Amino acid sequence: MRRLTFGMNVSLDGYTAAPGDDIGWSVPSDELFQWWSDRVAATELALYGRKLWETMSSYWPTADQDPGITPAEIEFAHRWQAMPKVVFSSTTATVDGNTRLVTGDAVTEITRLKAEDGGPMDIGGSTLAAAAMRAGLIDEFVLATAPVLVGGGTPFFATLDRWVDLDLVETRTFPGGVVLTRYETRR
Numbered sequence: 001m002r003r004l005t006f007g008m009n010v011s012l013d014g015y016t017a018a019p020g021d022d023i024g025w026s027v028p029s030d031e032l033f034q035w036w037s038d039r040v041a042a043t044e045l046a047l048y049g050r051k052l053w054e055t056m057s058s059y060w061p062t063a064d065q066d067p068g069i070t071p072a073e074i075e076f077a078h079r080w081q082a083m084p085k086v087v088f089s090s091t092t093a094t095v096d097g098n099t100r101l102v103t104g105d106a107v108t109e110i111t112r113l114k115a116e117d118g119g120p121m122d123i124g125g126s127t128l129a130a131a132a133m134r135a136g137l138i139d140e141f142v143l144a145t146a147p148v149l150v151g152g153g154t155p156f157f158a159t160l161d162r163w164v165d166l167d168l169v170e171t172r173t174f175p176g177g178v179v180l181t182r183y184e185t186r187r
Contacts, residue, residue: 002113003120004047007039007142009178014157016126018150021051029175030072032144037076039142043083044118047110049125050089056080056124061097071125086113088128107135122180130158135150140184141166147177 008016009026017023028036040046048056063077083139085099088106095101102109110132113121123129123138132138143156166183173179 002044002116002118004110004114004123004132004137005120005140005142006132006138006143007140007182008124008126008156009144009146011146011148011153013149013151014155015118015153016156017154019153021154022038022150023040023055025150026146028144029178031145032176032178032180033076034072035174035180036144037072037079039122040076040083043120043122045113046083046085047102047113047123047128048085048087049128050092052088053085053087053089053092053095053123057095057099060074063116072093080117105135106131110137111135126154126156126158126160133164134160136164136185138185140169140182142180142182144174145179145181 009023009028010016011018012023018025060077060080064074064081067135069077079099083098085097086109087095087099088109089102089103092101106128110123114137123132129138165186167186168181169184170182171179
């Protein structure tokens, strides 16, 4: 059975984006960017909600051709381009590259993907992750918590019907006061 991880940059008050989908506060340090890049390299399959897919696919497919890009960003772009992806959306018509579109029930498809043999999967996008969270499908949560209060926006955690017990498996501090925490779901 595959493991499913939900990880994103998050504000101290628990949001992945401020009002208006503003993520300007979440620009990672070089060290944190490298951590996320290494995570992409270790991910066998990425699951994206529509909004995050639109953000990522508007830049990373051709980012390595930008003359002002850093070597670390080129490495990330190549890793991201190579990683198989599944986009869940009822409004997106097409996807490209090594990406597959799912327009049906996300929980059913994520459950099927988890049951397959294979390496780790990451889920991105708060709305998609909320559905997986409510269904009890997430095995690990990764929060890169920035020292900023944004006051509202898109929450990292979904409203749940029951408690989810977690075990802390890692903490790490990055430049700029960002604290990375990893929690595994207690089964």
